[in-house]
């Protein structure tokens with residue numbers, strides 16, 4: 001199959017992409033978070049093709065991408081008032097809400113759950129494709145399952161060229177980490193995955209919010225993840241990643257003591273001079289966490305190389321967008337974290 005590369009600005013792009021979606025095909029779509037691998041979310045056969053292309057476990061449900069709350073009303077019941085307030089404040093944007101699913105949504109889409117995830121993305125071309133296709137678009141991150149997410153059309157082609165009908169090239173993603181997921185079927189609401197909408201922003205609407213354990217720690221084999229995807233290996237390059245916490249100086253001392261040829265250091269741009277001899281790769285500025293979230297997955301994909309033996313990674317502190325970066329890096333590192341201060 002030849003994969004079409006459609007420009008987001010070409011006049012025909014939305015129409016061509018919507019036609020592919022309507023006929024059961026796959027289109028990779030740009031969003032402000034990451035590129036999604038889109039298909040008709042109401043067609044079991046189309047959604048099956050997403051699972052196949054990604055190698056995604058069948059119990060890991062999809063997010064349905066919609067144009068707004070009118071479309072959510074056709075997909076969900078018992079929608080609480082706060083869902084409307086959240087949508088008013090944060091849509092289009094990087095927020096996914098879990099709500100009770102109506103019966104016509106295929107179990108393939110919901111991973112067999114009675115709830116469904118919905119989000120309205122902040123990409124004009126992608127909203128146009130949703131509107132023209134006339135269906136909610138199921139779109140998980142377009143990476144092969146387990147690998148770092150796709151934040152450019154080139155990442156998508158690297159993973160899927162020749163296996164999907166089209167990708168819309170909308171440039172590099174602005175947020176760079178996947179959407180915040182909040183479960184509104186429980187009281188208080190539960191944060192299942194941190195993202196571009198921060199816990200403080202959610203609390204400003206919801207009052208209280210609890211945080212699912214899978215956000216900050218590895219679940220044991222017998223624990224059930226509330227977001228099924230959270231129990232799987234995620235975002236990881238081929239080699240082991242270790243996060244080195246602590247002050248800049250303590251972390252540098254620890255890394256220099258352990259570094260061996262073939263290892264890489266994933267650090268902040270401000271730290272590059274400290275690691276001149278350690279093959280460093282910067283993923284953004286510590287002083288501007290937005291650059292870290294935008295750059296993280298491209299960096300992890302670059303480190304996904306058999307020549308790399310081990311990655312020492314620096315992780316930002318903080319509870320806003322930094323919280324989402326911490327979550328993704330911890331998962332990429334399978335929660336292997338050392339504190340440079342304690343290892344002196």
Ligand code: AMP
Nearest residue numbers: 061062115116117140141227228229230
């Ligand atoms: P991805 O699209 O690859 O970013 O993954 C979507 C995430 O949403 C996965 O972690 C899923 O487990 C989660 N998700 C989707 N639907 C539901 C749902 N109904 N309840 C809880 N989590 C969900």
Ligand code: MG
Nearest residue numbers: 140141149178
């Ligand atoms: Mg994903």
